[in-house]
Amino acid sequence: MLIVLFGLSGTGKNYVGRIIQQHLHFSVLDGDTLLPDDMRNSVEKKIPFTQAQRDRFIEILITAVKTISGPNIVLVQALYKNSNRKRIAEAFPDCQFIQVQSDPDILTTRLQMRNKINDLDYARKISANFESPTHPALTLTNNIDNDEMGIMAQLHILLPALFTQESRLPNEETLRFTP
Known part of the structure; x- marks a missing residue:
């Protein structure tokens, strides 16, 4: 299964990805680690990406996801444009998108x-x-810092197939992945 965590900067996409990795044993791919030099330069100069840059980067992400071994992957990337998210959905029709949101303050x-x-x-x-x-x-709300239990509870509601009937919340350390 491929889960794609996307959303604005600061929502905690990487934090949610680490929770999924730790408790559900997914591999995590932080898309920012694959940014090409021209996109890194754009960030450093505080210039928004062009659509051509985004389109090229999506193909890099797709290739990277395809090379990761194991059936369960979390891709963490802002993915601001619908066209880019739709391209990922074309490449991985069974992927599950989760928009991570937080209050503006x-x-x-x-x-x-x-x-x-x-x-x-x-x-x-x-x-x-x-x-x-x-x-x-799907939408996951991340308004409380260090709220691992709250994130897991939301994931349990959003993606119940990831959890077995014996699953408990993280503090009980018995979460199991259902293949």
Whole structure:
């Protein structure tokens, strides 16, 4: 199964990906690690990506996902454009999209605390380019920092097939993946 976590900067996509990895034994691919140099330069210069850059990058992501061994993968990438998410859906028809969302005030706080390349000003600038999904996508809300149990509870509701009847929440350390 391929789960695609997408959404604005600061929503906690990587955090959710790590929870899925730890408790459901998925491999995680952080798409930002595959950004080509021209896209990294755009981020450093605080210039939004062109659609041509995005389209080329989507093909890099698709190739990378296909090379990961194992049946269960989480792709973590902002994926601001519907056309790019739809291209991933074409390549992986059974993938499950989950939009990770957070309240604007929480996003601001998280982005201010980062010492990363995509600071608050840049995140605000590029957020105007985000397109709400016009394709099937679930929504996961991440408004509380370090809320592993809350994230797992939402995942249990959103994707119940990932959990067995014996599953319990993370503090009980007995979550099982159903192949």
